[in-house]
Amino acid sequence: MSYAKTAVSAVALFAAAATSAAARDNVQVAGSSTVLPYAAIVAEAFGENFEFPTPVVESGGSGAGRKKLCEGVGENTIDIANSSSKIKQSDIDLCASNGVTEIMEVRIGYDGIVFASEINGPSYAFTPADWHSALAAEVAKDGALAANGNATWADVNAALSSEEILAFIPGTKHGTREVFDEKVIVAGCEANGTFDAHMAANGGDKKAAEKACMQLRTDGKSIDIDGDYTETLARVDANKNGIGVFGLSFYQNNTDKLQVATMGGVSPSVETISTGEYPVSRPLYFYVKNAHLDVIPGMQEYVEFFVSDEIAGPDGPLAAYGLVSDPELAKTQEMVANRVPMGALN
Numbered sequence: 001m002s003y004a005k006t007a008v009s010a011v012a013l014f015a016a017a018a019t020s021a022a023a024r025d026n027v028q029v030a031g032s033s034t035v036l037p038y039a040a041i042v043a044e045a046f047g048e049n050f051e052f053p054t055p056v057v058e059s060g061g062s063g064a065g066r067k068k069l070c071e072g073v074g075e076n077t078i079d080i081a082n083s084s085s086k087i088k089q090s091d092i093d094l095c096a097s098n099g100v101t102e103i104m105e106v107r108i109g110y111d112g113i114v115f116a117s118e119i120n121g122p123s124y125a126f127t128p129a130d131w132h133s134a135l136a137a138e139v140a141k142d143g144a145l146a147a148n149g150n151a152t153w154a155d156v157n158a159a160l161s162s163e164e165i166l167a168f169i170p171g172t173k174h175g176t177r178e179v180f181d182e183k184v185i186v187a188g189c190e191a192n193g194t195f196d197a198h199m200a201a202n203g204g205d206k207k208a209a210e211k212a213c214m215q216l217r218t219d220g221k222s223i224d225i226d227g228d229y230t231e232t233l234a235r236v237d238a239n240k241n242g243i244g245v246f247g248l249s250f251y252q253n254n255t256d257k258l259q260v261a262t263m264g265g266v267s268p269s270v271e272t273i274s275t276g277e278y279p280v281s282r283p284l285y286f287y288v289k290n291a292h293l294d295v296i297p298g299m300q301e302y303v304e305f306f307v308s309d310e311i312a313g314p315d316g317p318l319a320a321y322g323l324v325s326d327p328e329l330a331k332t333q334e335m336v337a338n339r340v341p342m343g344a345l346n
């Protein structure tokens with residue numbers, strides 16, 4: 001697919017789609033704030049290179065986007081949900097109950113979750129254990145559970161700065177939070193010994209122990225951010241000792257304001273995420289309502305355009321913005337062309 005306008009073929013496609021189109025004639029997308037800038041880039045390029053209207057892309061969070069996707073079928077429902085975490089079986093069940101019976105899972109690439117602070121402040125070298133010890137409601141002390149009394153990062157780890165703990169983390173509606181909880185908080189809970197204490201307190205129930213690990217303190221040291229990364233950046237700017245949780249691409253576009261910490265001794269980068277060396281990385285997705293593919297003009301073309309080599313490949317504009325290209329992109333392209341729906345997760 002070329003960036004040059006493909007007017008003749010696009011007009012033909014538009015005419016064919018318009019015969020079965022609903023009253024709405026543009027693709028509507030909602031969901032992840034992490035995926036939002038990538039989807040916005042694609043939507044703009046799509047509008048410039050096709051005769052279809054530019055897709056409307058909105059944010060709102062991964063969970064909220066998936067819920068909107070599952071409201072039903074018809075022009076008053078969205079076509080695609082962006083998501084920085086994998087869809088849940090509960091989402092699939094909700095979709096099915098509302099007549100959304102075929103969903104296509106499209107993986108667009110990979111991103112890393114980074115921990116960044118004010119550019120002129122102290123540097124940090126974190127581990128997941130540091131973050132759990134800083135933010136958890138309870139931590140292990142002499143083998144028993146105790147309320148978290150750590151006030152500074154130096155209290156957590158003597159090698160860290162003596163700055164007061166203040167972390168701005170994604171709110172629970174964001175897919176980034178799910179990854180943060182799993183790969184940082186729970187991993188840190190296991191590493192610092194608190195998981196074992198929770199296991200003992202919960203009679204060996206692993207799920208209960210993991211849930212207990214994810215209970216964070218409520219004394220102002222950990223602050224949920226329900227908005228997008230621009231809000232997190234504003235909080236860090238206003239609180240010079242604050243540390244924000246961001247997507248790699250957002251950090252890379254704000255290196256004049258932020259410095260990034262290492263995690264487990266590894267600096268986040270396209271290279272360390274693509275190799276799996278950086279420990280806090282995740283795939284990014286969007287979910288397609290297959291029932292709309294032949295109804296909304298340009299929807300199939302938009303989906304194929306998004307995962308084309310020229311857009312999502314290692315030399316495309318998404319990689320230039322910070323997306324780590326999927327080494328299995330060709331498989332995704334084939335799946336999209338064949339409109340292969342996903343099955344049950346359990």
